[in-house]
Amino acid sequence: MIILSDKSVIPMIFRATTNYLNPQGYRAPLPDLIIEDDGYMYVTCPNPEVADVGDAVVSEYFTDVYHDDIPGRFRASLKYAADTGYAFAFPNFHQASGDKGLVYGTNLIKSEAIEIRDVLASEFGDIAGDDIPRRIKTAGNYAIRNNFAWGCPNFHQRRDESGLVYGTALFKSGFIKRIPVKFVELFSNPVDFQSLVDSSEHNAISLNTFKEKIDDIGIGEGFKNVAGYFKEKVTGPLAEVVTKVFKSTEEFIRSGDVNKHAKHTALNAARQQKENGSSEELCADAVRDIMFGVALIIQAPTPTVPNPYAIAVAGSAISLSKWACHETYKNES
Incomplete structure (x- = not known):
C-alpha cells in the first residue's frame, strides 16, 4: 500500500x-x-x-x-x-x-x-x-x-x-x-504515459535548469506547495538525480500500476543516494525531495488536470522515503 x-x-x-x-x-x-x-x-x-x-x-x-x-x-x-x-x-x-x-x-x-x-x-x-x-x-x-x-x-x-x-x-x-x-479513476483524462515516456521534450528536461523551468510550467492546483518546496530545496547534484529516477519508472508507467510506480520511484531514489555516498541518516530527506521533483515532471504535460501518478508520488513522499531508505541500507553491517 x-x-x-x-x-x-x-x-x-x-x-x-x-x-x-x-x-x-x-x-x-x-x-x-x-x-x-x-x-x-x-x-x-x-x-x-x-x-x-x-x-x-x-x-x-x-x-x-x-x-x-x-x-x-x-x-x-x-x-x-x-x-x-x-x-x-x-x-x-x-x-x-x-x-x-x-x-x-x-x-x-x-x-x-x-x-x-x-x-x-x-x-x-x-x-x-x-x-x-x-x-x-x-x-x-x-x-x-x-x-x-x-x-x-x-x-x-x-x-x-x-x-x-x-x-x-x-x-x-x-x-x-x-x-x-x-x-486512477478519480481523475479525468490522465496523461498518456506512453507519450510521456517517448516524449523527448519531457525526458530531456535539464535538471540543471529545472528550478527555473518550474516558473514556466503551469502547475495544477495542489502542486503549488510542492513546486515551491522543490524550487527552494532541490539544486545541483540532487537535481540531476530526479531525471534518472523519472526515466527509471518507464516500465511501471507503461504497466499502469500507480502503486508500483510510487514505490519504485522511492526505492530508485534511495539507491541513487546510496550510490552517491549519502548516509542513511540523510537519505530520507533527499528521497522526499527527489519524489517531489519526479511528481512535478509527471504533472507538467497536463497542468490543469491532476495526474494520479503525480499525486501518488508526491502524496506518499513522506511515508515512502523512510521505508525506501531502510530497505536500501538494511543489509549494511
Whole structure:
C-alpha cells in the first residue's frame, strides 16, 4: 500500500473523491487516503438520508485556520456543524464565493448516524497527531473493534485523568457503505504515459535548469506547495538525480500500476543516494525531495488536470522515503 500523507495533495484527493462519487448519490464521501496494493482506495460513504453538504463562511468559522492546516479545517468544521444542528462534519475542500464571501464546502452528518467519543490515544498506537491517513485508518479499526461500522478523528484532543484522549467520530452500523474506488479513476483524462515516456521534450528536461523551468510550467492546483518546496530545496547534484529516477519508472508507467510506480520511484531514489555516498541518516530527506521533483515532471504535460501518478508520488513522499531508505541500507553491517 501507499499512504498519501503529504498535506499538499490531500485536499485534491478529497475534491476528486467528491466529484467522482457525488453523481452516484453519495453526498459526503470520506477517503481513506491509502492506496491498497491492488490500486484501490476505500471511501466511507454515509447514506444519503444522514448526510448533507453545507457552505461554511470562512470569515465566521475559519479565521484562525490556515488553508492547508487539515486538522484545523476538521476542527473548525465541527463548530459549523454544531451551529447548523449536525453531530459531525469534515471538509470536502471545495470552496466558492457566496453572499458573505468565501465559503468552504463542508460535509455534515446527522446525529442518528454517529457517536462521538474521547478515546485514549494509546488505542491508536504511536501515530503523529497530524498523520491524516493513519489517524483515519486507526479510528476505523477502533470503530470496528467496538461494533461500529467505521471511524474518523475530529482532531480535538485533551488530557484527562486517564491520559491523552483523541476525539473520535464513530459511524453506526447500517448508516454507511465502504466503497473501493480505483485510484486512477478519480481523475479525468490522465496523461498518456506512453507519450510521456517517448516524449523527448519531457525526458530531456535539464535538471540543471529545472528550478527555473518550474516558473514556466503551469502547475495544477495542489502542486503549488510542492513546486515551491522543490524550487527552494532541490539544486545541483540532487537535481540531476530526479531525471534518472523519472526515466527509471518507464516500465511501471507503461504497466499502469500507480502503486508500483510510487514505490519504485522511492526505492530508485534511495539507491541513487546510496550510490552517491549519502548516509542513511540523510537519505530520507533527499528521497522526499527527489519524489517531489519526479511528481512535478509527471504533472507538467497536463497542468490543469491532476495526474494520479503525480499525486501518488508526491502524496506518499513522506511515508515512502523512510521505508525506501531502510530497505536500501538494511543489509549494511
